[in-house]
Amino acid sequence: MRIVLLVIDSGGIGAAPDADRFGDQGANTIGHVAQNTPQFSLPHMAAMGLNKLVALPGNETVPLQGVAFPMIPLANGKDTLAGHWEMMGITIGEPFQTFPQGFPDPILGLLERVIGRSILGNEVASGTEIIARLGEKHLQTGYPIVYTSADSVLQIAAHEEIIPPQLLYHWCNTLRQLLDEEHYRIGRVIARPFTGTPEHFVRTPRRHDFTVRPPGPTVIDHLAQYGIETTAIGKIGDIFSGQGFRRHIVTNSNCDGLEKTLSALERDPDGHEFIFTNLVEFDSHFGHRRDVLGYAQALQEFDAFIPRFWELLKDDDQLWITADHGCDPTFIGTDHTREMVPWLAYGPCLTPYVGQARVGLGDIGATLTALWHLPGAFPGQAATALL
Known part of the structure; x- marks a missing residue:
């Protein structure tokens, strides 16, 4: 079994319930990009259920082929570390220091x-x-x-x-x-x-x-401990300070990250592997720079790539797509936005399903451990629709 997790860095789908605490009421990264882009279409992510989680004009009637959940973040923060660490079992309670007046x-x-x-x-x-x-x-x-x-x-x-x-x-x-x-x-x-x-x-x-190193073992450490191959692609290795990964693959663009993820998936068709990829350009090139059309083009290029993953999936393999936070290019300022994120899944043996909002991104890590029947407890509840 192989699980591929692709992170649309900043691909939020609407303000989280506590968005007012962060000043982000009304933010909706993917929704606003879709609304502000003529002839916008994401047919493959819509088939995985994205159009059931956020309005995607023109994609409303795409038949459902995957499993989809909206996810509510719990970490006390809306940055890269908060989102990725929460997925893998560590929910930040005390926020990291920020320096609005510069460094002392x-x-x-x-x-x-x-x-x-x-x-x-x-x-x-x-x-x-x-x-x-x-x-x-x-x-x-x-x-x-x-x-x-x-x-x-x-x-x-x-x-x-x-x-x-x-x-x-x-x-x-x-x-x-x-x-x-x-x-x-x-x-x-x-x-x-x-x-x-x-x-x-x-x-x-x-x-x-x-x-900074994670303060304790993550789900990735747990997978590696029990013999599951773990591969970090893009800035994932940096996010976890290399901890838990057996392979680290550097990328120079979203496209490069997708190609290298595809190559990793092709490497061992019969293996047990978790491949974790971050697509940073959504955030760094388009969200922070308030480039709506650039963000839309990047989403559509990503969507067009997805069938290449589907073709390589064996019966027990799954492709997952999520995000770590929002960065709405139509919103006030250039900072990240506190948003819910999608969790989309596709696999040959999955039954199409759209679930209720899941509280905490840790459900992703909990599902990984459940799929491989590993002992030990991490925060979150496994998604039975994916087991």
């Missing part, structure tokens, strides 16, 4: 101790905007650009010809260790290499996230 002097002191030079920025900013604004000064001084967002992240951007990516990675990794030693609860230190010239700076695919 003690953290800047640690940073400058690591890099041995001054910095630029130290503010809340969009990555593309701050690179455009401070990139030329970075070229002149050699000082890296440091910024954060509404999430618990410390991002360091540097031109690859001024600070080579390997040096930038070394800085970020060293800083990650110091922050952990000093008990700063910062979710991710992110290396953000870029290239180009003033007016034409471009971030490269060589981003690398240095993430």
